[in-house]
Amino acid sequence: MTRRTxxxxxxxxxxxxxxxxxxxCGSSSKPNAQQTTIGPITGTAASSVVPWAASGQAADTTxxxxxxxxxxxxxxxxxxxxxxALTGGKIKIKMVSIPIAQALPVTINQLKTSSExxxxxxxxxxxxxxxxxxxxxxxxxxxxxxLNSSVYNLSDFPKGVLxxxxxxxxxxxxxxxxxxxxxFYRADLMSQWGITxxxxxxxxxxxxxxxxxxxxxxxxxxxxxxxxxxxITGSRDASASMFSLTSMWAFGGNPFNGDQPNFTDKxxxxxxxxxxxxxxxxxxxxxxxxxxxxNELLTALQQGKVPMIAEWNAAVTDLNDPTKSPIxxxxxxxxxxxxxxxxxxxxxxxxxxxxxxxISAKSAHPREAFEFAAWYTSPEVALQxxxxxxxxxxxxxxxxxxxxxxNPALGTVAAAGALYHPLPNIPSFGDxxxxxxxxxxNSLFTGQKTxxxxxADMQSGAEALLKKAGK
Amino acid sequence: MVATTGHSPSALGLKPGRRRGYLVDRRxxxxxxxxxxxxxxxxxxxxxxxxxxxxxxxxxxxTNESFVGVQNYEAVLSSSxxxxxxxxxxxxxxxxxxxxLALGFGLALLMTRIVRGGGTLRTLILIPTMLTPSVAAINFxxxxxxDFGMVNWFVGLFGIAKQPWLAxxxxxxxxxVLTDIWRSTPFFVLVLSAGLLxxxxxxxxxxxxxxxxxxxxxxxxxxPMLMPLIxxxxxxxxxxxxxxxxxxxxxxxxxPGNSTAxxxxxxxxxxxxxxxxxxxxxxxVVFMALTLVVxxxxxxxxxxxxx
Numbered sequence: 222m223t224r225r226t227x228x229x230x231x232x233x234x235x236x237x238x239x240x241x242x243x244x245x246c247g248s249s250s251k252p253n254a255q256q257t258t259i260g261p262i263t264g265t266a267a268s269s270v271v272p273w274a275a276s277g278q279a280a281d282t283t284x285x286x287x288x289x290x291x292x293x294x295x296x297x298x299x300x301x302x303x304x305x306a307l308t309g310g311k312i313k314i315k316m317v318s319i320p321i322a323q324a325l326p327v328t329i330n331q332l333k334t335s336s337e338x339x340x341x342x343x344x345x346x347x348x349x350x351x352x353x354x355x356x357x358x359x360x361x362x363x364x365x366x367x368l369n370s371s372v373y374n375l376s377d378f379p380k381g382v383l384x385x386x387x388x389x390x391x392x393x394x395x396x397x398x399x400x401x402x403x404x405f406y407r408a409d410l411m412s413q414w415g416i417t418x419x420x421x422x423x424x425x426x427x428x429x430x431x432x433x434x435x436x437x438x439x440x441x442x443x444x445x446x447x448x449x450x451x452x453i454t455g456s457r458d459a460s461a462s463m464f465s466l467t468s469m470w471a472f473g474g475n476p477f478n479g480d481q482p483n484f485t486d487k488x489x490x491x492x493x494x495x496x497x498x499x500x501x502x503x504x505x506x507x508x509x510x511x512x513x514x515x516n517e518l519l520t521a522l523q524q525g526k527v528p529m530i531a532e533w534n535a536a537v538t539d540l541n542d543p544t545k546s547p548i549x550x551x552x553x554x555x556x557x558x559x560x561x562x563x564x565x566x567x568x569x570x571x572x573x574x575x576x577x578x579x580i581s582a583k584s585a586h587p588r589e590a591f592e593f594a595a596w597y598t599s600p601e602v603a604l605q606x607x608x609x610x611x612x613x614x615x616x617x618x619x620x621x622x623x624x625x626x627x628n629p630a631l632g633t634v635a636a637a638g639a640l641y642h643p644l645p646n647i648p649s650f651g652d653x654x655x656x657x658x659x660x661x662x663n664s665l666f667t668g669q670k671t672x673x674x675x676x677a678d679m680q681s682g683a684e685a686l687l688k689k690a691g692k
Numbered sequence: 693m694v695a696t697t698g699h700s701p702s703a704l705g706l707k708p709g710r711r712r713g714y715l716v717d718r719r720x721x722x723x724x725x726x727x728x729x730x731x732x733x734x735x736x737x738x739x740x741x742x743x744x745x746x747x748x749x750x751x752x753x754x755t756n757e758s759f760v761g762v763q764n765y766e767a768v769l770s771s772s773x774x775x776x777x778x779x780x781x782x783x784x785x786x787x788x789x790x791x792x793l794a795l796g797f798g799l800a801l802l803m804t805r806i807v808r809g810g811g812t813l814r815t816l817i818l819i820p821t822m823l824t825p826s827v828a829a830i831n832f833x834x835x836x837x838x839d840f841g842m843v844n845w846f847v848g849l850f851g852i853a854k855q856p857w858l859a860x861x862x863x864x865x866x867x868x869v870l871t872d873i874w875r876s877t878p879f880f881v882l883v884l885s886a887g888l889l890x891x892x893x894x895x896x897x898x899x900x901x902x903x904x905x906x907x908x909x910x911x912x913x914x915x916p917m918l919m920p921l922i923x924x925x926x927x928x929x930x931x932x933x934x935x936x937x938x939x940x941x942x943x944x945x946x947x948p949g950n951s952t953a954x955x956x957x958x959x960x961x962x963x964x965x966x967x968x969x970x971x972x973x974x975x976x977v978v979f980m981a982l983t984l985v986v987x988x989x990x991x992x993x994x995x996x997x998x999x
Contacts, residue, residue, distance in 0.1 A: 326967050350967075452839075457947035509838025511859035511948060517837065526839035648754055652966035664949035667859045689767075689968050690752050 270599040274592035277309030287338035289324040336583040339590040343394035343579035345385040355579040359391040381641020394579030395598040396614035401637035407528040408554035414440040421636035424557035449507035455666025462658035463572040468496035470570040477645035482683035494672040511666035537611035537630040555633035569642040657682035746973035764974035777958040785933040796880020829942035861951035
């Protein structure tokens with residue numbers, strides 16, 4: 222080996238060692254996971270809803286909850302210990318984490334092949350795929366030994382929330398979280414520009430909404446601001462698909478005819494036309510909209526690049542936090558998504574995204590699992606969850622005066638929840654959102670396709686998907 | 693050593709006692725290599741064979757048939773979506789590879805001329821390759837953001853209007869290529885600069901004495917002498933680029949529309965989002981075969997190189 226070869230090898234080895242060292246240093250720091258700070262719930266109201274569990278008569282059992290990693294997982298884990306205390310230590314809750322990106326396949330696999338999971342997340346977009354493997358809850362819901370139905374008060378859930386948890390076999394899971402899409406706006410700027418935004422449950426018609434955005438554009442121009450009137454999402458993901466469906470529903474469109482795709486419906490195309498028209502025709506939306514996902518919409522508002530966004534309620538906490546969002550904190554107003562002027566104001570147009578607890582049909586402890594699910598979705602726990610997060614599945618929790626005083630956005634969340642549109646009973650609905658609707662919406666927003674072409678693509682894509690799914 | 697030559701003991705002229713020793717050695721060799729060979733077989737062959745098995749079944753959210761013949765292959769081979777993703781992957785691979793090779797060679801040549809601090813520079817230049825691809829992609833996504841990206845701020849300084857870079861199919865593919873160039877060119881620089889340093893100075897001096905100058909030396913001496921190294925590096929990069937998923941997922945998520953949906957992403961979506969297990973397994977088998985063809989072509993080029 223020549224000296225030059227040795228030197229060359231030394232160079233490579235030295236560089237590689239330095240690279241590994243730097244990489245190791247880089248990977249040693251990790252941000253802290255978000256902490257939830259919810260207090261214990263073991264009071265009388267909490268115990269009265271599940272009399273059998275609270276009586277301490279259950280045998281020593283461990284109920285396993287399989288859930289995707291995230292804040293919902295942390296909260297269930299936290300309250301699992303409260304529930305165990307309530308049962309006199311008899312029913313323990315064990316959490317099994319599932320990677321969020323593989324939530325559906327892993328959950329289905331668990332439900333199909335083992336009895337390890339007693340409870341799983343019956344998320345709305347996966348409900349059709351999961352329901353065949355869940356235990357119908359009807360008999361347990363009507364058993365007074367297991368559930369005090371008057372305290373539980375099923376009618377406290379908005380109809381749209383219960384609809385997504387129900388199949389032909391009846392109620393399949395119990396909801397504890399329901400998210401909505403809504404309009405976030407800078408109330409300070411609206412007041413400065415003389416624009417009045419209707420307070421929920423009132424809302425703009427689509428035509429009033431467009432007119433207001435045009436006024437905003439004129440004011441922005443007058444003030445010579447580096448701003449667009451609104452940022453919306455047209456990115457290639459499931460969230461953009463959900464928003465595009467809301468626009469179709471807002472115009473009375475029917476993109477699903479029963480269990481069949483029907484994207485070429487005229488009203489649905491009209492909705493798509495108006496939604497993408499905010500960017501392509503009226504030039505009111507930020508040109509970044511075709512690439513903006515949840516976090517980028519948030520950032521655009523946080524950095525004062527837009528005075529209005531159409532976004533998920535989950536953003537409320539960050540946008541109202543003065544340390545994270547000094548420009549928007551305390552200055553935000555919240556409104557409902559608009560609807561076409563030819564339709565009634567209560568036109569269902571919000572995409573229901575719920576998280577529920579469903580019992581595995583193979584569960585060895587269905588009664589214990591039911592008691593935990595019922596307790597976790599009871600009015601008292603719902604109130605506690607709503608006070609900590611800007612979300613909730615129960616109307617009583619979202620409209621509670623004390624909670625509303627603390628978080629006024631919850632009023633809009635409740636009003637939007639009342640506008641949930643039913644979801645179709647289509648298999649692989651998550652795939653439809655991600656891989657059929659999302660690319661078409663993105664093509665529409667980037668000007669590659671017209672609304673008619675995008676709708677035709679959605680239709681043919683959905684038909685191909687159903688064929689691929691074996692239907 | 694004898695056992696590994698492949699010659700028989702008698703052919704080697706060994707006596708009977710030595711012959712027994714040879715057989716014991718041979719058995720011992722086989723015995724000791726068996727666990728490693730078995731492990732390799734399990735780790736490599738089993739997943740591949742299982743993938744082929746899945747591709748011959750029909751497993752999807754609503755179906756579970758263990759054997760359907762070549763039905764999935766017919767579906768995948770006639771799918772315009774799949775071939776479109778292969779075409780996107782090929783364009784992405786070719787563009788990235790050509791630019792990275794040219795740029796990498798140029799920088800490697802420049803670095804051989806650095807007398808002091810070359811080692812430090814080589815280490816520094818390697819930093820982008822250490823970044824997780826998805827982190828690099830997120831950084832580029834932020835840089836290219838319409839409202840608050842640094843690229844738009846920069847072009848604004850020259851009076852150029854802001855652009856929604858990632859909303860244009862041409863720019864989006866260019867952004868993907870750019871991200872990979874930024875991250876992977878240092879790999880070429882590192883390998884090629886090591887190769888250049890290892891070239892015999894006597895040969896280069898002789899070429900100079902024969903009147904070869906810069907460009908001639910590069911074309912007729914350095915490139916041919918480094919060709920085996922270049923081809924190995926190209927092979928690694930081709931395989932790596934064909935497998936790209938994280939960069940695309942984090943930067944464009946396959947958009948605008950489907951214009952940057954590379955094959956890995958197509959397979960991921962079918963497997964994890966759609967759960968068409970068998971269909972995705974078939975796409976994986978077909979794409980693996982395509983990767984193998986390209987890799988064998990590069991390997992053949994390598995073998996055709998004179999020693």
